[in-house]
Amino acid sequence: MSTDTSQGQASGELTLSQLEKEHVTELVAYADSVNRGLREDTERGSARLEISGTVGNTKVTVNHGSPGVRGRVIWNGLVSYDQVWVSGSHWATAVTFSDAVVVAGTEIPAGMYAFFTIPGREQWTLIINERFDQHLAEEYSESEDLVRINVDPILLDQTVQRLTYQVEARGPKQGVLAMSWEKIRVELPFETR
Numbered sequence: 015m016s017t018d019t020s021q022g023q024a025s026g027e028l029t030l031s032q033l034e035k036e037h038v039t040e041l042v043a044y045a046d047s048v049n050r051g052l053r054e055d056t057e058r059g060s061a062r063l064e065i066s067g068t069v070g071n072t073k074v075t076v077n078h079g080s081p082g083v084r085g086r087v088i089w090n091g092l093v094s095y096d097q098v099w100v101s102g103s104h105w106a107t108a109v110t111f112s113d114a115v116v117v118a119g120t121e122i123p124a125g126m127y128a129f130f131t132i133p134g135r136e137q138w139t140l141i142i143n144e145r146f147d148q149h150l151a152e153e154y155s156e157s158e159d160l161v162r163i164n165v166d167p168i169l170l171d172q173t174v175q176r177l178t179y180q181v182e183a184r185g186p187k188q189g190v191l192a193m194s195w196e197k198i199r200v201e202l203p204f205e206t207r
Contacts, residue, residue, distance in 0.1 A: 060103035067181025069189030070206035073112040076129070076179040076191065079103030083175050088196040093133055098141075098151040101131045101193060102177060106154075108146040109191065115204045117142060120161040122204075129191070130154060131200065137164050140202045168199040 060082075066075040079102035086092050093099050101107045106128040113124050128146040132139035144158045177195040184190060190201040 061176075063179075065179050065181065067183070067189075069181065069183045069204070070187045071113065072115060072206040073110075074115075074181045074189070074191060075110040075112075076107060076181070077110075078107040078129075078177065078179055079105065080176045080178065081195075082177075083173065083196055089133060089198060090135070095134055096132060098130050098132055098154050100148070100150055101129050104149065106130065106143075106146055106148040106151075107179075109142070114207050116207070117161045117202065117204045118163045122160055127160065129193075129202075131193070133167075133198075136166070138167055138200050139164055140200060142202075163202070165200055165202070168201070170194065170197045170199055173197055174199075 060079040062077065063080045064075060064077045066073055068074070081103045089095070108126055109129045110126040111122060111124050115122050122142055126146045128143040128148055130141040130143055130151065132141070139162055141162050142160045143154065144160055148154060173196060174194040177193070180192045180194070182190050182192060187206045188203065189206070190203050192199055192201045
């Protein structure tokens with residue numbers, strides 16, 4: 015009996031807070047297969063996904079909600095233009111840098127941060143905010159931003175059905191954090207130390 019109880023507690027089913035439940039990663043293979051066109055997107059919810067990549071000696075991990083297009087108008091529909099967005103679903107997208115990085119001349123110490131965006135028709139604002147533990151943008155404060163940069167969105171030929179992040183090396187110490195969804199991709203360039 016004690017073994018069954020400890021296994022139940024170890025799985026966390028009864029003890030997870032709502033925040034912890036939102037940050038549990040699931041359906042990673044499902045979202046990947048949907049984006050590669052291997053299966054139809056039938057999942058109603060927004061799976062919580064976690065990806066990581068390495069640039070130089072720095073590991074970058076992104077934990078985010080991955081909503082699906084599912085026939086909806088995304089830009090200036092589901093996601094409004096000119097308003098702060100969590101760049102995923104529900105809880106703010108959390109980005110962890112294992113070592114300090116430099117974004118647009120600003121050093122970001124190793125740690126976990128929120129990644130917000132302000133989508134626009136012609137240009138997007140990409141934001142690293144010091145407080146990752148936020149629901150939607152309800153508690154967002156510009157005063158907690160560590161860096162903001164403006165980028166032009168990249169138009170994609172193929173539709174990305176599930177919101178996806180990638181960490182890509184662009185040189186020995188240069189990389190980008192890229193977010194793609196529907197037919198838009200944006201890239202946050204950074205350098206490692």
